[in-house]
Amino acid sequence: MLISEVTGSETSGSGNELIIAVQDLLSRYIADDGPADIPTETFQAELEANTGLVLNTGTLIKAINDSGYASSVDANTIRANDELSAEVDTDPEDTVDVGKMAQQQAMKDIKADL
Numbered sequence: 001m002l003i004s005e006v007t008g009s010e011t012s013g014s015g016n017e018l019i020i021a022v023q024d025l026l027s028r029y030i031a032d033d034g035p036a037d038i039p040t041e042t043f044q045a046e047l048e049a050n051t052g053l054v055l056n057t058g059t060l061i062k063a064i065n066d067s068g069y070a071s072s073v074d075a076n077t078i079r080a081n082d083e084l085s086a087e088v089d090t091d092p093e094d095t096v097d098v099g100k101m102a103q104q105q106a107m108k109d110i111k112a113d114l
Helices: 003-007 017-031 042-053 057-067 096-112
Strands: 037-039 072-075 077-080
Touching: 017 042, 017 057, 017 077, 037 042, 042 057, 042 077, 057 072
Parallel strands: none
Antiparallel strands: 037 077, 072 077
């Protein structure tokens, strides 16, 4: 266990510099229409280079969740807020012709009355 994990020094301070840095970097990805899935390792390396902090994956994931700028995050990928979460099913559902169904039901009802 690292001292920074015990003291929380990575996320403490005025204005939560880490969360602000995460928001800034994610904003750049969103503005540049970057890839839908950002590799966590790449994001972590870029963030560490920008801030000078050395982060573990758990702290990074917590900061990304706290930033509100990501729709999903795990140890492998980050999905920015402008993209749907990976769990959302975007496959189109089978369409139903409601008019045809109503006509068939009406014909069944008419035949049943005869």
